[in-house]
Amino acid sequence: MKNIFIRKWFLETTTLIKKYLFYLCFSLVFGNSLPLKVGETLLYNASFRGINAASASLKTIKKEVIGIDSVYHIRFNAKSKGPINYIFPIDDEINLWLDTKTFLPVKIHEKISEGKFKRSTTVHFNRKSNFALINNDTLQIEKNTQSPFSLFYFFRKADIQKFKNKEISLIQNNKTVLLDLIVRENEVANVPAGKYNCSTISPERKDNKKFKNKAELDVMFSNDLKKYPVKIRLKLKYGYLVLELDKIIS
Template sequence: MKKILSIILLHLFIYADEPPFNIGESLKYTAEWNGISVGEAELFVSGLELVNGFEAYKISFTTKTVGLARRLFPVKDRIDVWIDKNEFYTHRLKKDINQATYSEKVDVLFDYNQSIAKTKNKTIDINFKARGPYSMFYFLRTFELNPDKTMAFSSYEGRSVINYNLKMTGIEKVNSALGSFSCKVIRPFKKGKELFKNKGDMRIWISETEKKLPVKIQIKIQYGSMTLLLKEVIN
């Protein structure tokens, strides 16, 4: 009974207040590959929409290469995700990936009343509330992270279900165009190993400010690293 009460109280603590972001918020990033500026990225909260009867924030994540990098390796990606207004899990995910050697289009709709996730060509049974990386950027801003706690999540983007863990690994200072931030470092991982292929590893730096901004996002793979560094906050 005490355990159940603690879970209820924790849930109330996490979701009682308004989130530290609002409709119209735009987070703009510089994109670097191995320390060289190659492009731009943006996280944008465009509005509230109904998905399967639930109110959901529509979040758009766009990335593109610019200048010489665009000629050498053109990238123009857009990912739209609809996350629950109250609990920030994913109701719908739409990906439009356009890169020099790879492209992908997928639209996943989660129906939690029927416990299914479906795309144009496939329907699978689910027993979890999906939290992928794009909804995670906002979910992590809604509560105080505990360095002693490992959290377990599941995501689905049209291929196979990915079960992964997430843990705060420390506090680091991050310098950006907006100044210096003290940030909590978050690491997603899978069964004690890297979450991504090609010896991939991901880190997310969340500021200790009131808005809990994702100041830095980094993915390291076998051949280098891609880093997004916050340069502008609008609204």
């Protein structure tokens, strides 16, 4: 009887040790490989039709709580420089609060100043009831609806290949738009921050309509643990606006 008890105790103890070791190894391998941490700042050079036009940044400000949601507070800034600043001044600030588990937006505040155009918009997402409150208007949304800017972080956490030929829902001009996702693999981006092997995502509208100003979007994510958005290319009616990663501060 005593031997049976000892054998049972030994098996249970061994099992617990194995579970602990597995958890420890998992933590060591993946615990520090999350694609985002507070303080990370991505600096970009922006050019339009080959002319150096602006500087931009994506910064993870802090981790906080909104209601019951744990979120990352992220800020995007873009400011024109040089001759462009006199011809068409840009001074944009977009704050995003992304769920730390899903990287979907919980709240967005946009303050846009582009030439004579000014706009201030706040969006609150209610994921349980599938609606968004845009200033004082209510909009019905899909389960995973987000904004174009949150895509830069959503795909840093997601397995990009799983979204190949899938669809995604975005809020654009107070409406939801369904997009097909085109994914291209193993493309090379040469940017000031270095040379990266990337996966490129190109959203296309399912209704075959053009985006505003006939825009087309490509985002190149590095094929490493961090999945940095190293190059963002926006094709407009009169040329390309290109953001290239210049520096990483972590």
